Amino acid sequence: MPVNGFMYPNEIELQWSVLIVIYPFVTGLVAGAFILASLERIFHVDAVKPTYRLALLTALSFLIVAPLPLQLHLGHPERSLEMYLTPHKSSAMAMFGFVYLWYLMVVILLEIWLDYRHEIVLLWQRSTGLKRLLYRVLTLGSSNISEGALRVDDRVGWVVTLIGIPSAFLLHGYVGFIFGSIKANPWWSTPLMPVVFLFSAMVSGIAIVMLLYMALMKIRRQPIDMRCVDTIAQYLLYTFILDFAMEMLDLIHRIYESDESFRSLDFMVHTKLYFSHIVLQIILGTMVPIAMLGFLQVVKVPERARRMAYAVAGCLTIIGIFAMRWNVVIGGQLFSKSFLGYTTYKVDLISREGVLIAAGLLILPFVILAVLMKILPPWHERETASAD
């Protein structure tokens, strides 16, 4: 029997699968990568400039993949247009459709276009065949790359980035609200949910850009700009501390108030979610990376060891944030709303919502990123590591 204790008969089967774990994970990476990019543009943190374009392209790659787990999960994906045609204004899910669209069109695509427009025009003029057609379409027919035009691009791009920061907060905060606003589910229902989601998104986004930058420089046999990576690691640490503080606040509050649901949830965390919550999310995914990054701030460590430490901390962070999404989504469905029992979740291997599809969806953004990097190269070969 998959059930311990008592569950309402219709609750035994889980409704939201691993695909719905992937979805907030991916949108979180989008928001986090964008925030890192905006550090340079708005807050003039020059040290991270080498990762500016990479962060934007990473955000776009994950943003393109984000709707896919949702489409694969729907009972009737062919009806998904209804969310745009007759959105129910009281539904956070419906409103999110428009937040996503806004973010894709007005923030990410526009900012990338404005930043790359100069190169797009040049690439159009230099290419042949299909590539030439592609770049031509991307120019929207305008070949004006005069000083004046580029100044306009820069000014507008700055405004777009500025609007983009609250938009990024909205993008992932909304995902948190989709869960946090469900009063039926005490594991989800807390005003801290959008906040925790947002900070963990920033942590994961910053970590993935850091990892990608180091990996790509290694692949291209280029030197890694340590000043850049050190600065990113610093921001990662600060964001992590805030994230951990928020999560601990939620936990301590629950333990102290010990309401109707607490005993059931506590038991669940200590049994069904022990590995994913205590071991992966809290210890390996948060405390170890914070300790490592904190240590590196106070003790001088040689470059090579530092890079290793960043890589390890970054990977643990990504795993930890994935575990957090798992614990929220799956954890929220493992216990009965009667607080008298638990069920189990078995992921299939081959089905529409199985492990293979999940793995594919997690790999796909990197494939897209590779393609995007070919079309819109983030670095020029002649550029040195310490850029202009």
Add this chain to the structure above:
Amino acid sequence: MITRRRLLVLLPAAALAWEHVLAGTPESAPNYNRAEHWWGMLMDIGKCIGCGNCVRGCSAENNVPEGYFRTWVERYHVADWRQETPQVDSPNGGKNGFPPGTAVGGKNFFVPKLCNHCADSPCTQVCPVGATFDSPDGVVLIDEKYCLGCRYCIQACPYGCRFLHPTKHTAEKCTLCYHRITKGLTTACCENCPTGARQLVDLKNPADPIHEYMKTHSVQVLKPHLATGAKVFYHDLDGSVR
């Protein structure tokens, strides 16, 4: 006694009337004006015998798929003063009744459950497209031609009354037998209940005896702290019921 003469008169009349009802043309049935009704249900815990007739009746009337439940019955065993941890079971939703059980002493009773057709339903609030909605006569319904199968409503229901239909891939739940109550019939579960533990109530009908009963007897709803405006009322609901 049925005489042949009586039958000759009655059969065609009955059959004709039934043609209209079965064809689903409510215009021919007694005129139904949605604005005149506000539907709910009353459960009398003291009368429920856990026979499961309601679950079987609902299943037959509404083609409910095996393993899923538009209504179900739970059996409670409360040992002593601790209200937060009763022992509860619901074998196959109570569809085949209940085995004798091992409980000894304490308080034991049955609780039938179904969609509460909440006046402030959290499930219709979260539907992204308007596929589930509150009808003007107080019934929460699902438009199976419009539902995307996103399952947000199933997550938002505090009572566990919704499920995803395994072959239609849309959300489904109790409809308060809307196709029956709009024709002057009662719900399938109430029709089949042998003890009158389940009774349909029209809260806008001044002459409804169940409504009168509710005004003069103690009634409770499930999870009142969630303020869902539930319209399924329970008489004699023990505090241990989750």
Add this chain to the structure above:
Amino acid sequence: MTKFKDAEHLIRLAGAFAIGIVVFLLLRSYFVPRSFGQYGHYRGDALTEIAAKPVSYAGHQTCEVCHGDVLEVKKAGKHAGVNCEACHGALAAHAADPASVVPKLPDTAVLCAQCHEQNIAKPKSFPQVVSKEHSGGVDCKICHQPHSPLLAPGGKK
């Protein structure tokens, strides 16, 4: 004029957006069902579609039209409040075509126990027995008339 020329690409972009919005509005007017919004944020036709679903249980008022004699017996007995189809099953098809759809009589050896088998959670005042001790496996209708089940003093039906 140079200002305009330098922003030309942005104007083209704005144009592309405008086209997108127009396409969206056209899709909307084509795809949104006509009855949507009639009573609220849902397809108005859904109400009539749901109300038009077929009925399986006729309801006791319909049974009583033809079977008044049974009603007379039942009314005076302990099963007065038990509706016909609660034991006889869904019979709207029989009500629609009484001659051709002939209902099968329920098996009292199994049916009665569903309600009357002893269970700790049943109300104490409800008549319940442990059937093995009560009748030793004998079919209930040997002693009890289902429409008026209480035995008269002396054990007569």
